[in-house]
Amino acid sequence: MMWLELAFIQRALIACILSGLLTGLIGVFVARMRLSAIGYAMSHGAFAGASLGVAISVNPLLTALFFSATTALLIGPVADKARMPADLVTSIAFPLNMALAFIFLTLSPYVGLSSEVASVLWGSVVSMTNEDLLCLTILFTASLVLIQLFWKELFAIMFDRKMAEADGINTKPFLYFIIFLIGLVITFALKLVGGILIFALLFNPASSALQFLHDMRKIIMVSPILGAFSCLSGLIVSIFLDLPVGSCIVLISTFIFAISVLFSPKRRRKEVKP
Amino acid sequence: MEEEEGKTKVKNKALEEDLAIFLEDVSTIYEGERRPAIKGVSISIRRKELVYIVGPNASGKTTLLETINGLLPLYKGRVFVLGLNVRTYGNEVRREIGYVPQDFMFDPGEPYKALDVVLMGRYGKIGILRRPKEEDLRKAMETLRLMGIDDQANKPVGKLSGGQQQKVMIARALAKEPKILLMDEPFSNLDPDSRERIPELIGRLHEERGLTTVIVTHDVHRISRLCRRVIVMGGGRIVADEGPENALTLLDTSRPHILGGVWHHDVA
Ligand SMILES: Nc1ncnc2c1ncn2[C@@H]1O[C@H](COP(=O)(O)OP(=O)(O)OP(=O)(O)O)[C@@H](O)[C@H]1O
Ligand SMILES: [Mg+2]
Numbered sequence: 001m002m003w004l005e006l007a008f009i010q011r012a013l014i015a016c017i018l019s020g021l022l023t024g025l026i027g028v029f030v031a032r033m034r035l036s037a038i039g040y041a042m043s044h045g046a047f048a049g050a051s052l053g054v055a056i057s058v059n060p061l062l063t064a065l066f067f068s069a070t071t072a073l074l075i076g077p078v079a080d081k082a083r084m085p086a087d088l089v090t091s092i093a094f095p096l097n098m099a100l101a102f103i104f105l106t107l108s109p110y111v112g113l114s115s116e117v118a119s120v121l122w123g124s125v126v127s128m129t130n131e132d133l134l135c136l137t138i139l140f141t142a143s144l145v146l147i148q149l150f151w152k153e154l155f156a157i158m159f160d161r162k163m164a165e166a167d168g169i170n171t172k173p174f175l176y177f178i179i180f181l182i183g184l185v186i187t188f189a190l191k192l193v194g195g196i197l198i199f200a201l202l203f204n205p206a207s208s209a210l211q212f213l214h215d216m217r218k219i220i221m222v223s224p225i226l227g228a229f230s231c232l233s234g235l236i237v238s239i240f241l242d243l244p245v246g247s248c249i250v251l252i253s254t255f256i257f258a259i260s261v262l263f264s265p266k267r268r269r270k271e272v273k274p
Numbered sequence: 275m276e277e278e279e280g281k282t283k284v285k286n287k288a289l290e291e292d293l294a295i296f297l298e299d300v301s302t303i304y305e306g307e308r309r310p311a312i313k314g315v316s317i318s319i320r321r322k323e324l325v326y327i328v329g330p331n332a333s334g335k336t337t338l339l340e341t342i343n344g345l346l347p348l349y350k351g352r353v354f355v356l357g358l359n360v361r362t363y364g365n366e367v368r369r370e371i372g373y374v375p376q377d378f379m380f381d382p383g384e385p386y387k388a389l390d391v392v393l394m395g396r397y398g399k400i401g402i403l404r405r406p407k408e409e410d411l412r413k414a415m416e417t418l419r420l421m422g423i424d425d426q427a428n429k430p431v432g433k434l435s436g437g438q439q440q441k442v443m444i445a446r447a448l449a450k451e452p453k454i455l456l457m458d459e460p461f462s463n464l465d466p467d468s469r470e471r472i473p474e475l476i477g478r479l480h481e482e483r484g485l486t487t488v489i490v491t492h493d494v495h496r497i498s499r500l501c502r503r504v505i506v507m508g509g510g511r512i513v514a515d516e517g518p519e520n521a522l523t524l525l526d527t528s529r530p531h532i533l534g535g536v537w538h539h540d541v542a
Binding site: 153162163164166167168170 | 343345365366367368369371373375378383384385386387390391394395396397398399400402403404405406430450
């Protein structure tokens with residue numbers, strides 16, 4: 001297969017696997033720690049940030065990280081204290097970030113849909129550089145090590161934050177650590193999937209794993225695998241059908257989610273014979 | 275142990291030796307509310323005491339328990355547990371308290387086994403960067419056995435019955451081998467048999483281990499015969515702090531008047 005030998009395709013394949021593993025891993029925390037609202041807002045914040053980076057010719061990684069961190073700082077405390085419903089916060093943050101992103105993209109110095117703009121919007125295969133791969137690798141390794149070190153505490157917090165607190169675990173630092181990790185993962189996976197759809201990758205693999213598994217230890221292993229599988233097959237489909245890679249990845253991960261709902265033992269109804 | 279106020283040093287030393295729980299003029303407010311849920315509450319509970327707390331719905335029983343273990347941080351007044359200020363030593367204090375929350379609900383798809391839930395009770399105590407050991411596992415299994423549900427240890431906790439789930443939460447609190455036990459209507463879902471057996475077991479642990487025990491209940495006719503003290507709450511205040519006979523008489527004769535509300539149910 002000729003196409004496999006192209007350097008940019010090889011980079012894209014590795015990037016896909018790493019991004020899928022990372023988003024699948026972090027997604028479990030997003031789902032169990034009720035961070036969907038904040039993750040959602042942060043991913044669109046990162047989208048606006050990356051757009052700004054393209055517009056002012058600054059490395060979009062930096063601006064994306066800055067924007068998603070700012071979003072977390074702004075809405076984190078609000079969502080945490082439950083003074084305002086999370087869906088209200090996101091319904092305001094989503095259009096705001098989109099509006100900003102579109103303005104920045106219009107201001108971008110390139111003519112039309114340059115590859116850089118396209119990458120920020122819906123992801124791109126050609127955009128992955130060796131530095132990106134290095135960043136993804138470091139991030140993945142660091143996440144694995146830290147999660148392994150603090151697994152006991154994270155396991156308890158994912159069960160119930162209040163009960164973890166009642167047993168004398170200081171939950172706040174872990175919450176901030178996970179939110180910080182979400183920001184980093186979104187930022188580094190954004191180039192591949194694009195800013196509009198990145199959240200689906202944080203959400204779908206973990207939700208699928210939670211559908212058909214009953215044990216946290218298995219869920220944390222299977223979710224990254226589902227993420228990597230979605231990304232890899234999405235990439236291949238996008239290469240052959242010449243479709244945006246982000247869209248293909250999201251379609252496949254949604255399909256996996258649908259299957260897991262259909263076959264979920266948690267929803268299976270047994271016929272009771274009279 | 276450091277003291278944040280020099281002048282209370284001697285007093286706190288005394289508190290540590292004799293008192294398990296010490297509240298002085300405490301009012302707790304919930305985030306975003308205007309009026310405190312408990313007002314001007316003062317209680318001293320000595321080590322090794324067994325105390326029941328009774329009172330109608332919304333009288334502040336749960337709020338009182340969660341003020342004691344520091345889960346509700348917005349309070350005025352002084353709260354000391356085992357001689358430590360809960361505001362500064364919250365996590366240290368909570369590692370010594372077994373807390374059974376009221377009506378803790380598990381989602382049917384909860385991805386945790388019953389044994390996990392019980393073992394997690396010990397996590398704070400085990401400490402950060404340390405792994406649970408063989409002994410932790412043994413303690414967890416042992417308390418599950420005490421509750422009579424050790425055969426359910428490896429089932430997803432959400433698939434257990436309501437009463438079994440309640441037993442898991444009691445096991446969780448006991449597994450951490452606490453110095454203080456705070457239980458919020460811990461027997462509400464149990465069958466008549468368990469309702470005899472488990473309180474008796476708690477009573478025995480209380481006697482054998484000198485466990486300071488505070489139990490919130492609506493089931494006033496089943497207060498343990500080991501109990502010497504009943505605290506009656508009404509409208510966020512302590513309305514009586516008596517021996518069980520007196521407290522029960524008080525409840526029987528003048529409850530609407532004193533409690534300012536209707537006593538909604540008596541479980542016979
Ligand atoms: N999370 C909360 N936010 C705001 N107010 C609350 C909250 N929880 C309880 N309250 C209020 O605090 C008061 C005391 O409630 P609490 O739960 O302590 O009562 P309780 O004695 O435990 O009642 P029950 O017998 O029903 O369990 C009530 O007026 C209640 O409305
Ligand atoms: Mg209550």
